[in-house]
Every structure is written in C-alpha cells, then in structure tokens.
Amino acid sequence: MASTPSIPSHIKAWAYSEYGNTEEILKFESNIPIPDIKEDQVLIKVVAAALNPIDYKRAHGFLKNTDSPFPTVPGYDVAGVVVKVGSQVSKFKVGDGVYGDINEDPVNNPKAIGSLAEYTAVEEKVLAHKPSNLSFVEAASLPLAIITAYQGFEKVEFSAGKSILVLGGAGGVGSLVIQLAKHVFGASKVAATASTAKLDLLRNLGADLAIDYTKENFEELEEKFDVVYDTVGESETEKALKAVKESGKVVTIVRFGHPEAIFFIRISDGTVLEKLKPYLESGKVKPILDPKSPYPFSQTVEAFAHLKTNRAIGKVVIHPIP
Structure with a gap:
C-alpha cells in the first residue's frame, strides 16, 4: 500500500457515545484511533466537511436499529487529500484532492468515523476528483x-x-x-x-x-x-x-x-459527481454556502445549532479541520 510517513496513530474528532441532542452529546476528542483502510478504500486527510440534517437525526437515534456501534464521529460530506490507498484502488493516488458522501447507504451501518475528524477511511467508489475550480470548502458542500x-x-x-x-x-x-x-x-x-x-x-x-x-x-x-x-x-x-x-x-x-x-433515499455514488464535473467546472452549477460558513472546527456544535434552525441558506461547512 502506498502511504505517507506522517500519518498519526490517533486523531482529533467530534464524537458522541450516546443518542441525544448534538448540543449535549457531541464532544471534542483528541485521542481517537485512526481508522484502518480496507483494500477498496483510501485514507483522506480531511480539509472540510459539510453538515446535513441526517447527522443530527442520526445523533437523535433515528438510525439506532441499523447504526454502527459507538463512539460515533458524525459527518457524511467530505473534501480532502488522499494520504494512503488500498491495494485495489485504481482511481486515486496519494496527493489527489477528492470529495464525496462517505456513506454509500446512508441508513444501514453508516461509518463510525465520519468526516468531522482529521482523517477518515472511504471507499473509492463513492469519491470523485475535486473539480479544479472549487475550493475544498465549496467541494465539501456538494456531494450528499x-x-x-x-x-x-x-x-x-x-x-x-x-x-x-x-x-x-x-x-x-x-x-x-x-x-x-x-x-x-x-x-x-x-x-x-x-x-x-x-x-x-x-x-x-x-x-x-x-x-x-x-x-x-x-x-x-x-x-x-x-x-x-x-x-x-x-x-x-x-x-x-x-x-x-x-x-x-x-x-x-x-x-x-x-x-x-x-x-427515495439517495445512494452515494462517485460516478454522479464525475458526471456533473463539467457543469461544476464551467460554473453553470455552483455550490451555495450559508453566509456563516465556514465554521471553524472548534465551533462544530454551534454550526449544528444553526443548521437545526432550518434557516440556513445552502450548506453549512466546517473548515479548517482541525
């Protein structure tokens, strides 16, 4: 497996170990073991992550019958840089800028370590190359x-x-x-x-x-x-x-x-992102960011509170991480 030498063994992330309101259960952790990657996955150094209603609904226990075990690091949308690739990965190499919705099936066994972490392990098939004209913040706002x-x-x-x-x-x-x-x-x-x-x-x-x-x-x-x-x-x-x-x-x-x-419930798919790349790169389709975005990593709880008001315009994004 190709790898870069400076990958830590433990990472910073926002996580919870019980169901409830994000304001009460979400805690900053600085010692979470870094996820291992499988053969079809890449390890991403997360640069930006977007929040979605599914994140706080999941925290409330909406998916508890099909959820992954605690502790849970929320976050479906990611944009970042590949730092390690599994042996079966052919589309990406170390150093590539990528983005995607990291949970192929959003409700059945979503990842325990989501995108609100320094690093996350993601299947190749749900990712795409980041459009060259978009910042990581803009790219993170799009996938889901x-x-x-x-x-x-x-x-x-x-x-x-x-x-x-x-x-x-x-x-x-x-x-x-x-x-x-x-x-x-x-x-x-x-x-x-x-x-x-x-x-x-x-x-x-x-x-x-x-x-x-x-x-x-x-x-x-x-x-x-x-x-x-x-x-x-x-x-x-x-x-x-x-x-x-x-x-x-x-x-x-x-x-x-x-x-x-x-x-319907979407299925995350990198090929949809690749298909839409020409429209994004030409500027015909633009990411819409909430005026308060990006929130710094330290204000993730406040960012969730803003999302829950249903008054956000476009997307609420967290950057930089951390």
Missing part, C-alpha cells in the same frame, strides 16, 4: 445534496421540456435542484418556493418563478407542473399533489410523506 438532487430527477425520469416546482429552493438540496433543472436537465420552466428574503437567490439560481411561501399558496396557482420536487416534507407533500399535473409526479426526500408521492 447534489447526488440527492440528481437521483430525484432520475427517479421521476425527468427530461428536457418538462416543468418543475421545487419546494424549499434555498436549502442545501433545493438550491441544487433548481440549478440542475435549468442547466443539466433542460426544464422548460423552473418554479421554487422560499421565504421573502431568499427570493432573489432563487432567481439567481435560475428559477423562472420565485414563490414567497409566507404570502402565497403554491398549491393554489392555476399553473400546474410536470414534477414537484419536495425537499421540505411535513404538510407540504399533501399540497404538492395539488400543484402537479394529472400525469405528473411528486418526488420527496422526506420520509413519511404522502403515499402518492415518490419517496
């Missing part, structure tokens, strides 16, 4: 959200010339759904919902129609859409069914939606 966004389009067999309504257009996934609809899938019309202050952002991302959900009910629009992409859930899924054409489809990333909506 952009793969989710992309696979939702695949789920409903979206094609050029169709119209789409995006619920929650300013969020981590929604902001990428708008851009992919416009620049990758060739939507005829893109509508999206957000609060008053975020309407300009929707237009800048490519929305033809920006809907202020605090003042308008999208389900009462005369115009109906081929696809409604629900990133919000709760009562929205019910309304989404009223906003879709008779032959249209509602796709949702939020569990416990309406039975007529198509619910």
Whole structure:
C-alpha cells in the first residue's frame, strides 16, 4: 500500500457515545484511533466537511436499529487529500484532492468515523476528483445534496421540456435542484418556493418563478407542473399533489410523506459527481454556502445549532479541520 510517513496513530474528532441532542452529546476528542483502510478504500486527510440534517437525526437515534456501534464521529460530506490507498484502488493516488458522501447507504451501518475528524477511511467508489475550480470548502458542500438532487430527477425520469416546482429552493438540496433543472436537465420552466428574503437567490439560481411561501399558496396557482420536487416534507407533500399535473409526479426526500408521492433515499455514488464535473467546472452549477460558513472546527456544535434552525441558506461547512 502506498502511504505517507506522517500519518498519526490517533486523531482529533467530534464524537458522541450516546443518542441525544448534538448540543449535549457531541464532544471534542483528541485521542481517537485512526481508522484502518480496507483494500477498496483510501485514507483522506480531511480539509472540510459539510453538515446535513441526517447527522443530527442520526445523533437523535433515528438510525439506532441499523447504526454502527459507538463512539460515533458524525459527518457524511467530505473534501480532502488522499494520504494512503488500498491495494485495489485504481482511481486515486496519494496527493489527489477528492470529495464525496462517505456513506454509500446512508441508513444501514453508516461509518463510525465520519468526516468531522482529521482523517477518515472511504471507499473509492463513492469519491470523485475535486473539480479544479472549487475550493475544498465549496467541494465539501456538494456531494450528499447534489447526488440527492440528481437521483430525484432520475427517479421521476425527468427530461428536457418538462416543468418543475421545487419546494424549499434555498436549502442545501433545493438550491441544487433548481440549478440542475435549468442547466443539466433542460426544464422548460423552473418554479421554487422560499421565504421573502431568499427570493432573489432563487432567481439567481435560475428559477423562472420565485414563490414567497409566507404570502402565497403554491398549491393554489392555476399553473400546474410536470414534477414537484419536495425537499421540505411535513404538510407540504399533501399540497404538492395539488400543484402537479394529472400525469405528473411528486418526488420527496422526506420520509413519511404522502403515499402518492415518490419517496427515495439517495445512494452515494462517485460516478454522479464525475458526471456533473463539467457543469461544476464551467460554473453553470455552483455550490451555495450559508453566509456563516465556514465554521471553524472548534465551533462544530454551534454550526449544528444553526443548521437545526432550518434557516440556513445552502450548506453549512466546517473548515479548517482541525
């Protein structure tokens, strides 16, 4: 195995050993054994990591029947540099800048050592080379959200010339759904919902129609859409069914939606990131970072608190680590 000599045996990370609120259970640890890599994995020196709702839901115990054993270092999204490669790895070499969502299956046995650590061990197939024009902070913000966004389009067999309504257009996934609809899938019309202050952002991302959900009910629009992409859930899924054409489809990333909506869970896949690389490198699709990002590693607990308000715009990223 190719390796660099300066890899430590123990690492700094944020971890928890019981389920509960991140504010109470997440602790800074400075002596966690570094993960071993398997033949199909690389060891990454983490430069930046993004936070996702799945991280705090997992901490709450949502996945407790399928989770890995404690202690748990959270973090799905990573961007960093390869420092060691397994014997079967062919796509990457030591020194490569990479990014990805480190858990291929997000709910079954997610990694005990996630991306909120100095180093993490990750399968080659869920990683891609970092686009040259993106910083590590920007790259870390993308994988889980952009793969989710992309696979939702695949789920409903979206094609050029169709119209789409995006619920929650300013969020981590929604902001990428708008851009992919416009620049990758060739939507005829893109509508999206957000609060008053975020309407300009929707237009800048490519929305033809920006809907202020605090003042308008999208389900009462005369115009109906081929696809409604629900990133919000709760009562929205019910309304989404009223906003879709008779032959249209509602796709949702939020569990416990309406039975007529198509619910899916993304599967992390480096090939999706490679496929989207030209759009990222040309600047057609851009990462959207929350104005408070990046948070320093020491403020990870505060970063989670901000994410939980549901007021974040785009993605909350931690950098540098540590």
